[in-house]
Amino acid sequence: MPAAWDVLSDADFILMKTDTLKIVVFCDFDGTVTCRDSCDDFFRRFGEFDIHYACLAAGQINVAEYYRRVCASLPEDLSNESVEQFATDCEVDAYFGEFVRFCRDKSLPLIVVSDGFDRYIYPILRQIGEKVEVKCNILNGSQPVFPGASESCQCFCASCKRNVLLGISDDTLTVYIGDGLSDICAVEYADVVFAKGVLAAHCNKHKIPHHPFRTFADVLHILRKHFENKTIRRRRQAELKRLAAFEAE
Ligand SMILES: [Mg+2]
């Protein structure tokens, strides 16, 4: 698969050595770990998805307000058994488990950053049988809580993923893997980007160098090559963006 960044010159990248470098991997959940958008599917199954999502899609409400409305439409007696059944029905990328083990073998911290909810994310992850750190929204009964909400970012999400990346120290290389609108604010600050779907289209449009991927098999293939060659290329633009974000705070 051709990497979209091959069209850029070497001046756009800084070559780093993988054996001395600290690397942190960030990964989206809905549509990236899972094959479909599990957040939409969760509300489709248990709440009134269509009517509230239509307001969001029409730009009448923002993501936080959409979540408030669609969470309020969930039944009060939504049982853990129903959510477990939902988790069983969700299809997960067949190579994600292998990817989690790869990160552990290479001592790369892996953090799932999601604008979805703990209520279904943990049951799905339990099915994979791997422990993964997760930063996501919390469903408190039928009320959403957004621990990662940000006022300084105009992103299409309730919890901002950009701020999670900005919390990483500068001597650490960040890898970001995602597929959707909620990943857009984060990828500009990530050193190495893997993108599919809407996110890949956004990266192409805005000339953000990225590796297109279909499944975690592609991600594994590329990262393994970097570790074999002992080098990885850091995006110079990401470094400049991070600096600018700190100066603006
Ligand atoms: Mg997604």
Ligand SMILES: [Zn+2]
């Ligand atoms: Zn943001």
